[in-house]
Amino acid sequence: MSFSPLIRHLIDALRGLPGVGPKTAQRMALHLLERDRDVARHLAGALATAMDGVGYCSRCRTLSENDICAICADPRRDATLLCVLQSPADVWAVEQAGGFTGRYFVLKGQLSPIDGMGPEEIGIPALLEAVERSDVAEVILATNPTVEGEATAHYIASMLKPRGIKVSRIAHGVPLGGELEYIDGGTLAHALAGRTPIL
């Protein structure tokens, strides 16, 4: 036998969630049907509302349900410091780490000519415009330390330097709590090259 159509449909829909395979989807469907119908109805509502209500901040381009997101709208944030990231998830990660008091600009990914992602596609012209129109004194490039992320950072730096903007790149090295023995060679080489004086 197979599941009845509505259950089959629910299992298939749950598989659309990232990291959810057939077994997990089946377990979720059963759990919701047998124990948590209210939770499921609540989730259905939250999904529909969020998909229709959440857009992008017109200033920093992170996910936001208002035209200007809470960070851009906060007058206490330092308008002279702009952190450039690849995705809204990165904004959340930096915010959750705490300590950064500047503002953000979110690119739509990273330069990747092979995937058709050029400067236009990822929003670099909009970034340059945003920098020109504001009081930004320093741009911190926090794209991923991958080949594409580095290329993106270098491209942006090359565009901003001539405009007299200070440009920096976040530090890459051994993560806190990491053991040298288990760190990959690339990271270790980066950490050595980027050494800073102490005392």
Next chain:
Amino acid sequence: MSFSPLIRHLIDALRGLPGVGPKTAQRMALHLLERDRDVARHLAGALATAMDGVGYCSRCRTLSENDICAICADPRRDATLLCVLQSPADVWAVEQAGGFTGRYFVLKGQLSPIDGMGPEEIGIPALLEAVERSDVAEVILATNPTVEGEATAHYIASMLKPRGIKVSRIAHGVPLGGELEYIDGGTLAHALAGRTPIL
């Protein structure tokens, strides 16, 4: 900062899914918002439809969107063989294993006086009634091999035996592909006690 209210609400709702913690819920919310809004809308619809449309089969009590489920409605299933299980998930598991051609009866869990689950609560009177009203010749007890599952099986057997119904229990022993070295003692003792002659 924190997430905007709609995103926060979506993340909280996703945590209602079994096995989904805060990090996973955040990842799912972001994935849906950034990449798969149609998938999310589809999931919202499937959840709402399934929660309202799926009930229980009035005959075997498994999850079903019709009054009589597809298995109970199938005339090719052997009506003399009834397999008693603890949950709809167990029906799915047996069906997916294949080979069983009889019908099912799904209890609402297992006897557990400490949780207030007596024979009434888990549906044993309904099971006895279903057996009496039908042509069932053999009842196969497939409750879990736990203390409560065994108690449930023994209780049902004690109610059916006087009525002249053949009652059997599924075999417990070393699982296929299992290595003796890694099997727990209880299972091993069970496997030895339940040995069957070969050749």
